[in-house]
Every structure is written in C-alpha cells, then in structure tokens.
Amino acid sequence: MSKRKVLTLDERVCVLELSKNKSARKIADELGVGKTQIQNILKRKAEVLEDVENNVSGHRKRLRHTTGNEDINDLVFKWFTDVTARRMPVSGPLLQAQALRFAQELGVETFKASTGWLASFLKRNNIVLGTMSGERGDVDNDVVNDWKSKLPNICAGYHPKDIFNMDETGLFYRDTTRKSYHFER
Template identity: 55%
Template sequence: MQPRRQPKETLCPHRIRRVERTSMGVVQKEKNSVNPLSGPMIQEQALIYAEQLNKPEFKASNGWLESFSKRNNLSFHKVSGESADVPQETVDSWTARLPHLIEGYSPRDIFNMDETGVFYRALPDKSYAAKGEDCKGGKKSKDRITAVLCTNMNGTEKLKAIVIGKAAKPRCFNNVNLNSLPVLWRNNKKAWMTTELFTDWLRDFDRKMRQQKRKVLMFIDNAPTHPPNAVRLTNTKLIFFPPKTTSKLQPLDQGIIAAMKKTYRKRLLRAVLSKAEDESLSANEIARTVNVLDACHWIGRSWNEVTAETITSCFRKAGFPTNAANEADEVNEDTELDRLVTATGRALVSLNFYVLRTLSMSTVKSRPMLV
C-alpha cells in the first residue's frame, strides 16, 4: 500500500488578496500615466509586492495572470495614436477659441486638409486560425503612396483626392488618360507631400474660391511642408492647429481618414478574393499584383463613399460647433466605421479559407482590378 501523498500547500485566496489589490493599484497608476503595461511587468511587480508582504509562497504564474485579468476585467490592447501626448489645457484653449475663429463663415466654407500614407498592397496582419495552430504570414508589403484629402465642414464639398507616387508616369499608366482618373496624380522621389506640391495645390484651390466669389477658411497642421507665407492668397485664410495636437483637434484625424482607409482595405480584400478562386497564388502574392492604378481607383471611390454624416460628426468631435438641427439628422461615426470593420472582417475570414487551400490556375492578369 502506497503512502498517502501529502496535499500540496496552496496559498489561500485571502492571503493573496493584498498582493492583488496592490498590483491593481499599479495597473491603474500606469494606465493614468499612459505608460504601456505588459503581462510580464504585472507579474514582476506582483512578485515584488509578495516579497514585501512576506508571501514567499506566492507564484506570479501565467495562470495567476489570466485569473487576475479576469477578476479585474483587464484585457490586452495595442497602444495606438498620439492623443495621450496632447495637453488637455491646449485642447480646451483651442476649443474655446474656435467659435471666434469661424465666426462669419458658413459650414460649407470651412475646410480641413491633410495627407496620409497608404500602404496600398498591405493585407491585414491578423487572421482567424484553428486553436493551437500556427498562424504564419509572408513579408508585409511596405509599398507606400500618399493620399491628400480635403473636405468642408458639412461634407457637401469633398475635393478630388490627390495621390502622390514616385514615378511621373508609372508603367501601369500606359494608354491611360490621367484626366479620367478619380484622383489627381502627382509625384516626387519620396512619394510624400512637398512644399512645392502644397503651394501648387493651395494656389489652385484659392483660384477656384475666387472664381466662385467665396471667402473660406482652411484648417491645416503646421507640418514643414505647409509654410504659412509660401503663396499669396486672396480668398483663403489659413488657420494652423497648435503643434502636435492634430490627433485630437483635426477633423480628418477623428475618423474621416480612417473611414476612407477601411473602405479601401475592403476593396483590396475583395480584389484578392476574386483572384484567389482562379489563381494558384497565395494572398500576399496576389496582393503584390496590385498596382498604383488600382490604388488610385480604389482611393477615389473610397473617398467618394465617406458620408457627409461621418464628416460632420468628426468635425464636431474635433470641437467645431455644429447646429443642433443638423446633429439630429446625423449618424454616429462609430456606426459607419463599425459597419466597415464588420464587412472587412467577413472578407478576411473568406480570404483565409482560400489562402489555406491549394488553388488551381497559375496565370496572373495585369489589368487594373476595378472593385
């Protein structure tokens, strides 16, 4: 007869309660100070407190961390954006000044312009997979172009988007009338906004406002490529956001650019899915067949699909005063963005189905994928 095994000594719940309370205090402190807090950091800090509280038997295992997170309703998030670095007093001061800055201008005459990088071949970096199964992908595409977006406050006048690439006339533009594109094509060696491109665009914008006999405001950030006195303007007044505050104060950064990009990504996924049924290629290989002509069409169409309700809501979120009558008819921007995210997620599930099986054909057509 085998001797009875001695029960393993465990740490009673009430003995670890003080460790957990102290650890949760650290979590809250780091959250308020906007410092990233990882699981290993919580575990290490818990061990330190256990030692200080004379609890040497406490083990900050992965199982404890999981239970601790569930008990305290914690979840792991990716740190994104720069809004945490914007001083609230700067935001409050700007918001208080806004009514005076826009006094005398109607919403149709208040504009915001900004540039954003578009990785036009990049697929989502997250995927559904069976539990316990490795989820591996190929090298992420870093092919970038720049989209320049400009809209007025009530969303009734979205200017034609500008797309900036590296080549003056890419090979895929052969036999293509550039005037027929849904965007304006510009180029420089870094595919980014330059002072020359900005001043040319601003001069042309001011000329159109002069022809329409309109006096307008243009809100822009203080990027080096946006010099305040580079061009003489007659009908456009430039107003610059305070430095490093656009993540909270610029309307385009409150969801307008994100709405365009989500719709663009949905078009990219649809194009990959349409070829995945016919090509013996992986999703990343199909995505590499996307060219800047495809990207121009998709950016143009995606920009056109951003609704006036989304634009007005984002201006309001940035602190711009809006009429109560207009607000009653608006759709919350989150509803619009959630709809796009859901559609993209569904496309992603289908994408993985095709990527994980062997496909039949091997030829890749070079024509633009107009989706």
C-alpha cells in the first residue's frame, strides 16, 4: 500500500484552476492522489484562497493550526504589514515587544512572546530575515520641496564644513538596520 500524497498550497491552487474544465477523477489521476482528496480541496476552496491572500508559503502542506493567540497574531501581522509597507526595518525583538504590547492591551496575561512564538509567527506568515538594499524608502516630492525651503533656516549659523549626512557620521558605525524581516517572495 502506498503512502498518502499530501498536496502543497501551490498544488491545491492548481487543483482549483484545473477544476474549471476537468473532473475530480481526471485531476486526481493527473496528480497521483485520490478523488476524495481533490473533492475536499474543492470543498475548502475559500480556505485555500484565503491562505494565498494571506501570503502563506506555497510549500506548506498542512492546514494552519490555531494557537489560541489569534487576536494577538492578527494584530502583530497587521502592524508588521503596515510597518514594512513604509519600508521601516523590523527585528525579532521589535516583533516580540509589539506582541507583548498587544497582549497587554487585550488583557492576555499568560501570553509570552518567546523565541518559539516568534519562530512560529515568522513561519506561519511566510516572513524571512533579509538584507535591505538600495535606499531606505521613497519620499514624497511635496515633503522634499517642503524641506528644501526649511533647510536654509535650520542650517543658519553653521559653517558648511560642519554639516554632515547621517551616514557619514560615527553613529552609523554599528548600524544593524540593513537587515530586516520581510515577506518571502
């Protein structure tokens, strides 16, 4: 007797696409799985599409398990999405601190943002650590023009030789913000 083949998320999406013009039996034969498994995937179409929308890894084979901290996880995920959209660097301790803050606001006293929680959160949401390259973020042209008018007043009284870029100072000696968590592509 052969071992049961479990389809990845990418393969389940493929099943949904194939179901538009093929029967469950034909899809099952093509993928080498049982007809019941294909029918179950078609029945859970909404869950599959939700996982795709929520950036779940395409290599994931099993359904997501509930942890009991879904409220906290959802808030941290929304916060993370917002912060990374603004191209701000995010570290593990920052994610843990944010999770603890949300837990405190929700009145969950038993929650601990452990390294195990962090690893599970990152894996569950398909988030990886990587090096940021290029500029830190785009700036709106209106903001640039506004600062161009303000800058001469701010720099008044200083000699040009005493004005530096931040990345030309010793403050960036131990700059670790080049590495940040981001969604895996």
